Amino acid sequence: MxxxxxxxxxxxxxxxxxxxxxxxxxxxxxxxxxxxxxxxxxxxxxxxxxxxxxxxxxxxxxxxxxxxxxxxxxxxxxxxxxxxxxxxxxxxxxxxxxxxxxxxxxxxxxxxxxxxxxxxxxxxxxxxxxTLPAPGAPLDRLRFGVAGCQNYEDGLFTAYAHLAREDIAFVWHFGDYIYEDRPRQVNYERDGSPRAHVRDHVGTDCYTIGDYRRRYAQYKMDPDLQAAHLAAPWFTTFDDHEVADNWSANATPYQHDPALFAFRRAAAMQAYYEHMPLRKASMPSGGAMQLYRRSRIGDLMTAHFLDTRQYRSVQPCKGGFEPPCPTVADPKQTVLGSAQEQWLDRGLRDGGSRWNLVAQQVMMMPLDRQSLPGGGEIRNLDSWGGYDAARERMAASFAERGDVIVMTGDEHQNFAGELRRQGGKGEVAAPEFVVTSITSGGDGWVKPEVQAQLRAHNPALQYLSDKRGYAVCEVTRDLWQTRFRGVDQVTAPGGSIATLATASVERGKPAINLS
Structure with missing residues (x-):
């Protein structure tokens, strides 16, 4: 190669x-x-x-x-x-x-x-x-793209070729720019069925700076990814696979010794900085980097880009898709850490914008993931579903504002739903739009009967789809529209793009309207 x-x-x-x-x-x-x-x-x-x-x-x-x-x-x-x-x-x-x-x-x-x-x-x-409009300058309209989760082995970056042709001011990449694991000839779906790779990673699992540099180089050689970078500026944030699957603060499920994990984390963060168009303020120091930041775009939108990994408490229970255990309710458990929570709360209170975008990595809605009729509650405990008190604090800061839009990645599916208080049973605090993957999951990985069960068990969920792609958001003074854009295939060249659905929100009314 x-x-x-x-x-x-x-x-x-x-x-x-x-x-x-x-x-x-x-x-x-x-x-x-x-x-x-x-x-x-x-x-x-x-x-x-x-x-x-x-x-x-x-x-x-x-x-x-x-x-x-x-x-x-x-x-x-x-x-x-x-x-x-x-x-x-x-x-x-x-x-x-x-x-x-x-x-x-x-x-x-x-x-x-x-x-x-x-x-x-x-x-x-x-x-x-x-360049962006000056902070506070009158602005009537803004269009931007949202993308992430691009496992090289799962497919071609065809969606990026289409994104490069969109008329947008910028792209927000929500994370999983690379996947750190070793090449495998066969991967397995969550139901255990085999899925062959479209193309293989070079090298082994990433542990050292050389490993991560090689992996980024392989991804960045892709012409469709290069085209998307050529077309518009990007705001980038990482999730877990830029370091290690499901990592949180000082540990991963595969390495619980903080001293050992610190070496890997430092190498991963250096490589991330080396390969992203980030400012010097985000340069890593002591194995950490300042990644949460804010951008005020005219008087129309303030974007709050969050970091849901560096300051997070270790996932509760076993940290996977499973029934919640008592630790889920522990008020000391955090996703953002207290400093970042306070920073976000202050930013939301500052005002001055018609809309506030809370751009983060893992789903806030506490979805019940049970896929069989009559089964018990199942949550993704690597999402905010494993941190009830932290999620309630966030929902309380969004409630009654009517100007907050939560946008998320990680799930490899499109979701549009309501972030509700009281564990998903109370009043609506904000809409949440979860954007699918560029490749992760291949041409499709969620069976129709599983999608039906998700709808049945989650009344707050308004829309879901299982296609690879990205989203384009169009923001005006009184209306937010998220267009879920999907390609028909990523396991072979030539995938075509289409709008799967458009989710609209009127300012002051957190209800989602679909078309």
Whole structure:
């Protein structure tokens, strides 16, 4: 799949210690920008532009010399590249896998810009960034995309090719950008039936920085994923598979020793930062990173991007799909941690926006997952369904506002439902829209009879579907619309896209209307 040896020209004695010489030479016998480019974390006056030098994606150091390399960057006012808005150079440091994060500022609000990177004659494609409207500025309409859960082995990233053609201001990626597990010739559905892989991971389970870098490189080589990054800036947040399945704070179900898990977590977070268009404020330090953050977009919407992994209490019971045990009701159990809860509560109280988007990773609605008639209650205890007191605190902060929309990933299905207080039996606090996966689950993994049981046991659930894809949200002053977009196949090329359903919410009325 990848060339093993693409030797760098001119990496002789003396060059590694001289960045100016490295910059002047034609270093590479293979294209150094094979992982593409991206923009992200947009603000009203700029955004981050990203790349990583990696001429040999499977080699330990990406085929790079162990020294810094200067990279030129250009930002244009027009797609024809006639008017340069800004330009400069940045250093790709070996300590960060030769990744580059340029934080642009001083641009005009609410308009597109185009950008590229270059080293000598090697130049990237042209990417499109977009600044946001200034905080508080009048804004009547906003469109953005929502995507995540992209297991490379489960299918092709066809949905990203379609997302790249959507007219949107930005993409929010809710997590599971990579999957950290080893390649397996056969996977198994939750009912035990076998499912062959569409394509295989390279390497083994990810534990070291080299393992995670290799895995990101494999994913980022995908042309459809690269196209989606080229088309619009992304806000990115991680879930569990960027580190380890179902991890929480200092442990995973597979490693309960915090001291040992800390090494893996630190490596995973460094690799995540190296491969995402994040600001320096999110650079990992001491095995942790600041990922929850807020973006105020004109006077129309404030987006609160949450982190539901770093500060979470260990999952109760066995932490899977199972009957709830007494620990589920423990008031000390937390998903966000007290500091992040207070940060969110303050942000919601600040006001100034018509809508508040609570963008997070795991389902808040406490769905009963029992799939057999007459069975007892089953919950996903890796979701907010395992943390009753924390969920009730969130629901209380949303209640009676009429301007909060909760958006979620993780489930590999589309759901539209009501987040209700009192364990799902009380008043509606906010609508929740759960967006399906890009590939995880393949062409379909939830049987019709299971879907019927979910509907029967959960009156708060208004809609569900089992297709891969993404969502497009259109926000106006008084109406929020979430369009669930699905592809008909991901296990073979050529999947077509369609709108599966549109869920609408009027401001001040948390009821969901479907069409």
């Amino acid at each position: 990848f060339s093993r040896r693409q030797i760098l020209a001119g990496v002789g004695t003396g060059l590694i210690a001289a960045p100016a010489i490295l910059r002047a030479q034609q270093l590479f016998t293979a294209f150094p920008f094979r992982l593409g480019i991206a923009s992200g974390d947009p603000s009203h006056d700029g955004f981050v532009i990203w790349t990583r030098l990696c001429p040999d994606p499977v080699e330990e150091h990406g085929g790079m010399p162990m020294g810094p390399v200067e990279v030129d960057w250009f930002v244009y006012e027009d797609e024809a590249m006639r008017r340069i808005a800004q330009k400069g150079s940045a250093t790709a440091w070996p300590e960060l896998g030769h990744s580059v994060h340029v934080e642009l500022a001083g641009l005009q609000p609410d308009r597109p810009y185009w950008y590229r990177f270059a080293i000598g004659r090697d130049k990237t494609q042209l990417g499109r960034g977009h």
